[in-house]
Amino acid sequence: MGKLQIDILGVSFAVQAKEDDAYLKKLLSYYKEITDTIQKSGVQNPMQTSIIAGITLVDELYKEKARKASIQKELEEADSEDAKKAEKLTLDMISAIDKVLS
Numbered sequence: 001m002g003k004l005q006i007d008i009l010g011v012s013f014a015v016q017a018k019e020d021d022a023y024l025k026k027l028l029s030y031y032k033e034i035t036d037t038i039q040k041s042g043v044q045n046p047m048q049t050s051i052i053a054g055i056t057l058v059d060e061l062y063k064e065k066a067r068k069a070s071i072q073k074e075l076e077e078a079d080s081e082d083a084k085k086a087e088k089l090t091l092d093m094i095s096a097i098d099k100v101l102s
Contacts, residue, residue, distance in 0.1 A: 008032060009046035031057075 003016050004024040008031070017024060034053045043049050 004028060009035060009050055011046070 001016060002019050002021040002024045003014060004021065005014050006012065006028060008028070015024070031053060034056055035049050038049050038052050038056075043052060
């Protein structure tokens with residue numbers, strides 16, 4: 001179980017989660033990177049920065065889920081094609097065996 005002290009956008013608090021400390025620090029570091037980028041673009045209001053950072057992260061997550069679904073679909077289609085090829089090869093071999101045995 002990990003603990004993390006968060007000091008960001010003028011707010012400070014501690015959180016505890018089932019993930020380890022290193023993972024939580026990595027998450028916070030990434031979030032800080034995003035908020036810093038947003039603030040450098042001119043947004044100085046902490047609430048706006050926080051909301052834009054949240055939307056940015058949701059956008060990343062949504063795109064990653066779509067990419068994963070696309071890859072999964074491609075794999076399923078490839079598996080289906082492979083199954084059809086295997087079935088054709090099997091039927092061809094059965095036919096060749098039948099010819100030899102006849």
